[in-house]
Amino acid sequence: MTAIPAIATVIPAAGVGKRMKADKPKQYLPLCGLTVLEQTLHRLKQVPALQQFYLALSPDDPYFPDLPLAADRQIQRVDGGSERANSVLNALIQIDAQQYPWVLVHDAARPVVRVSDIELLIQCCLQNEQGGILATPVRDTMKLATAENTVKQTVDRTTLWHAYTPQLFPTVLLREALQRALAQGVAITDEASAMEWAGWPVQLVQGHSDNIKITQAEDLALATFYLEHSV
Known part of the structure; x- marks a missing residue:
């Protein structure tokens, strides 16, 4: 069985400050x-392997200091950047890659991720010695649209997956990939896209579709349902 090293965790939260009709x-x-x-x-x-947490927040965030989390020694606050990739990179620069050779990145707005899915992702990545992401196969019929929002064609869904977080990669490789991609103006939508651009393989580890990201007000009701039913 592959020994599990201590893993650092980056939680980008600076880029999730969009309002959902809330204060x-x-x-x-x-x-x-x-x-x-x-x-x-x-x-x-x-998850026992996750030892240190780097929370990337807006420098002027006034809410975090009022939470009990602010006194947690396992959590280190770092300044977030203009985009998600900048926030993650700011955190990666603070991480000692010798102490934490692997880093896990997870969205602050995915509160119902299953612990078993995180552990499966870690197990698969360490066994295969390559980074990976939680994902689920696309089940719905997929349409390619025109600029006028009419259907151009139906897309074969058999090789399509929904990408989620967490995403787990070797610390040094992810840091270098993000630095190079940002320096060259590459559009980075998640950590996997930076690694793909840099030429590294990224494995897909099937998780559960209830690992929702809160983006709209109704997502809170769904997250409440999942939490109350202990998924």
Whole structure:
């Protein structure tokens, strides 16, 4: 069995401050007695391999200091950047790659990720010695649209997957990939896209589709349902 090293975790939250008809960023909205961010950290901290957490927040974020998490020594706050990739890179620069040779990146707005899925991702990546992401195969019929939002063609879905987080990669390789991609102006939508651009393989590890990302107000109700039913 592959020995599991200590893993650092990066949680980009600076880029999830869009309002959902609320008076604060969505990671601070209430969810089952805690904030969305607290629920996310609660899931992540149930995985023993995840030892240190780097939370990328907007420098002027006024909400985090009021949370009990602010006093947690396992959590280090770092300044977020203008985009997700910049936030993740700012955190990676703070991580000692010798102490934490692998880094896991997870969205602050995915509070119902299953602990078993995180552990499966870690196991698969370490066994295969390559990075990977949680994902699920596309089940719906997929359409390619024109600029006028009419259907151009039906896309073969058999090789299409929905990409989720967490995403797990060797610390040094991810840091170098992000640095190079950003320096060259490459559009980076997630960590996997940076690694793909750099020429590294990224494996798909099938998780569960209830690993939703909160982007709209109705997503809070769905997340509440999942949390109350202990998925």
